Amino acid sequence: MTSPTPQAPVRRPTAADGFVVVDKPAGWTSHDVVGRMRRLAGTRKVGHAGTLDPMATGVLVLGIGKATRLLTYVVGADKDYDATIRLGVATTTDDAEGEVASVADPGAVGQVDRAALDAAIADLTGDILQVPTSVSAIKVDGKRAYALVRAGEEVALQARPVTVSRFEVLDVRTATATVPVVDVDVRVTVSSGTYVRALARDLGAALGTGGHLTALRRTRVGGYDLAGARTLEQLEAQADADGTLATLPTADAARAIFPVRELDEAEVRALGYGQWVEPSGRDEVVAALSPSGILVALLEDTRRRGENLAKPVLVLAPAG
Template sequence: MAEQRPRPPRRPTAADGFLVVDKPAGLTSHDVVGRCRRLAGTRKVGHAGTLDPMATGVLVVGVGRATRLLTYVVGADKAYDATIRLGVGTTTDDAEGEVVSTPGVGAGIDGADLDREVAALTGDIQQVPTTVSAIKVDGRRAYDRARAGEDVELAARPVTVSAFDVRAVRPGVTADGTSVVDLDVSVVVSSGTYVRALGRDLGTALGTAGHLTALRRTRVGGYGLAAACTLAEMEAQADADGVLATLTPADAARVSFEVRELTAAETTALGYGQWVAPSGAEGTQAGIGPDGTLVALLEDTTRRGERLARPVLVLAPSG
């Protein structure tokens, strides 16, 4: 019987808060969550917005009670740098899929045509998600159906592409002799937008095919690469300091929301889920108590003809 290796000692539990991870290529978002669970010494870890294994960049991870804030981060806009290869189509609309078409680009891509079709894919558009997406069809993920050989048809959905900038145009030839054009692009998109589908649709609009060969997320809401750490850097920090460092819920909330400084009386009331005086601001606010902790997320609303601020999420315990 093989000798069992002793389990490594459990790490001290990290404080509730956020981690901003620079995800490497080759790992799923779930893989990153698993690594963060081990580093944080708790299973209560989640992420805000899946990145494909091929993709790199910003993945916001919540630890402990801060996982309750992730819902408000998932819907934030996102920024990406990507490379679109025109002239080749794949099953997944990225380089991880099988090549299904190689129409090439012939003599190249006309600059005026490129500008026109990029503009057509900018703003409020209807987008058909990529077939291998996590969208559920009759209770099953689209990618599970596609990988089982089923024909998957997804309905177009409204998304917003706030910016679609072409930074470089690089003609080339693949190993099999197909003429292609690689476009280095930067995009800013709403939650639920598939950058892979933008590459696919741009290729189709230009009379050829398209897929992504690289994708890096540079920002999720107010969280950018400048604040992100690699998994190796996080592990080194946890080893050096004895516990994994997190961005406190209050500091995390300051990135995403306007702040309302609460009085002691408001802090107590909100801890019991009670409504308080309105702030007069639009949207969700982060209520920060006198001790600097995040007490609740608040939204002004009208109840029985009176304008009040109601807690939409309470994090501080009552008492």
């Protein structure tokens, strides 16, 4: 008697183009989440807007299908985080996943008072120059910095301008983690490219204690926050119940990123062919929607042959 032929897993119906906002669990890489979403969405065309470290949790914006083309605009948005910074211990990765690099004298940790903490935080708020953490994905001579560090090489990254528009202390408490430490719960709002781990490192350096991140939760990316996020378990349950993964339609996704311009039918046809239309009158990219509410294109005002016009920088509904 022959063994039965193994059955290939049933492929789910392909989800509609759109966004899915995931509440990423701890221990998962952003790539892990994309892999799970490809199975749930029934397509390989899935991308994310900004990596979260495995230790971190919270908002991870994913694009499905044609909506992946909008992700580049989400990546550059500002972000909110809740974090815990541990003063008294520095690590090789500036977070709890690294090896201990140095331990402060207990006396130095005990001398950290609220006035000194507030002053150091004030110096790290606003427009600052930040040296990215050495285990970042930034490329050095064509290789990722974290790969060079893991190979035992010294990595010296250049400082770059970032904006920390909020750096708020929520709680301060003493603790013991084999050595005396001070844990500081903070809430920050930062520009794209800011490393919260580096803020922890620099705060510890300024206070003479060393510091690293022990917890990080992203609560907002641009117009997307935890209120609209779902866990992987919730997403799977919904897809199982309804047969297809539900997505935030591209038009609704665009409304959370861009100002909206309503088009008439003639403009829809013109943009479908890649033609330019009358200007939107704004200094930023706008989302152009058809009379039926479909996202047709992203537009940007510019001058051509002495005339102000809106050119399509991305067409999502070509003529056909």
